[in-house]
Amino acid sequence: MHRMELDAYFDEYQRSSRWTELAESLLGESVHCHGAEWFNKPPGSTSPTPPHQDNYYFCLAPPKVLTMWLALDEIDEENGCLRYQPGSHRFGVRDHAATQTSGFSQAVADYTEEEIQREVLACVSPGDLLIHHGDTIHRADVNRSATRHRRSFAMVFQAASCQRDESAFERYALQRKKQQHELGIA
Template identity: 30%
Template sequence: MPKVLSPAQIEGFWKDGYVAPIRAISTEQAASIRAKLEAFERTIGGPLSGSLRGRSHLLFTWLNDLIREERIVDAIEDLYGENILCWASSFFIKEAEDPSFVSWHQDSTYWGLSSPDVVTAWVALSESNKANGALEVVPGTHLQDQIPHRDTFSKNNMLTRGQEVAVDVDPKSAVMLELEPGEMSLHHVRLIHGSAPNPSKRRRIGFAIRYMPTSVRQLEGEDSASLVRGIDTYRTFEHEPIPSRDMDPVAVEFHRKQHERSVKILYKGVKVPA
């Protein structure tokens, strides 16, 4: 029997490639996490940027707790079973009046994983709506195979290579996933999705957590993941340490090593831009 998702939501995920909105954490928890993020940003003198936005759960205890949040992992279990890895996490933060955007793409393009059995839990830490560039998805496109992408390396594109699907996407076919703080959406790794810039006066803060069953393998190099439920009999990923405190030197060093591995995988075949 499902733990969080209804049978209709589970059916909808496999049919349409997404389900939303789902209450992941309370509004109070979301506000607390946002406050901790912004307190850290004050210590570094500006918005979180660069490698700090990726796999941030390795650096901050409150994000490591979030990737293990029972209700979130229960929803993943409803889709993929009880042996679950968190493979990665990413902050998607659009500042007020920010020209940054996310082009139409499939997540699976450069990840190097052995199968498309991956789901993203996109957790809203602020309101995410039409006014500030909420996530949009094209229902059913996850049923297609991997679509060719072109790299743009566009300055304002938030994706690693500025990648975009090399096919036309009808924006009228897209569905906007508006979320309140503490709500999440789930989307399939092959679902075409993207988001527009944030012309509003408020930040839009989302934290994307990538989950997959332990049977998935990395084909393009050494990699790590966090076991968040069940057992890992495959052991094809190095298991990640849990930070003992925020920005613990051991955690920072592991994060640096893993970032270098990830860069090699994500930029395979192209020169990393300066």
Template identity: 45%
Template sequence: MKPTDILNDKTFCNKLRQDFLRDGYILFRNFLQQDEIELVNTKIQEFIKTRVSDMPAKEVYYEDIDNKDTLKQLQKLFAYDPFFFDMMFGSRFEKLASIVLDDNVEGKNMQYFNKPSKIGKPTPPHQDGYYFMLTPNEAVTMWMPLEPVDEENGCVRYVKGSHRYGIRSHGRTGTLGFSQGIMDFGCPNDVANEVFFPTQPGDLLVHHSLTIHRADGNTSERTRKALGFIYYAEKAKEDKAAHEAYAQNLAKELAEDKKI
């Protein structure tokens, strides 16, 4: 059964919601079919060739700003291309977000990620909710690989059940795109409950905004490309002034450090 059909199955959706509540994440295999993921990859390649040069510097990150082949991250794809707008809004991604959050949702960001071969840095352990500044902190991040991902090229790792214990203390990391990380990560509970999933193109990982997660660096000869989607629950209220101030200060610091 295709995801477009199975997301209308109440029994299946209830199980997704319960698994999400228990673990803080779900893995939905083959959320996109092969022909769909091939189209997405084609659209991403076209976007990088034709649209990136017109985007604001604060929405385009490179591992090495002087080497355009080291593209690392793009923000708000839906704002620049109708194909990605349709993926973000009124889509099965949006529907899945509303199922696991048990609420109407608001799409906030759609990102492209890559860890270039050999130089793709680890993603520090963090909670997305630290950046979101929501009350209550009810949101999801979805992560979909565009090519095979494993331990060598940077798989995502979750601390199972960590979404139930609130926000941990974060501090500056120096990692472009992930400026804040959990400073005391590595306690016995973190280690004992950490899980990871090798994934194939079109698989979809979905995690709660409070779920602790990280990703390995890329030590392989392959790239590690993926899309990310962020949805806030309707009941979650954003401290927009604080969020905007943080974003402005971060952009200023990155510009001063010549990272963007």
């Protein structure tokens, strides 16, 4: 679910000093929240989350943006834990290509088997908070569990100095429009 901040509760929640102070301490300046999102991979889901970088979608420069991802369930390899590419935030946003995955229209175009072997798995318990930089490559497998959901709540914070890179956003918007046309939804 996207655009949860349209609800008064979540609008207030995302502006809580608990979250903004943490984001400000990590980004080194004042921040604002893009909004709140809820994710769910139900038992037996068939869609993996492709390797991607959040800032490919946001197109922010400088890339002082982070995602706070709060686990709502016990999350492990079986039900699709996040998998991070260590150090990938240091190299900028890579080329992405269209996917067929609902909610994740783009994926890192040249993600390699060697990178898959270097991934760090983030197995977490309810209430654990994962925080990653907007340029960090991450992904998740399908939920192979027969009974367990993989639910999480996420908020994206950007530093006040960030501005949208209009040329990068235009490239992304054109790619998205082309993909929607090919899928017959535009």
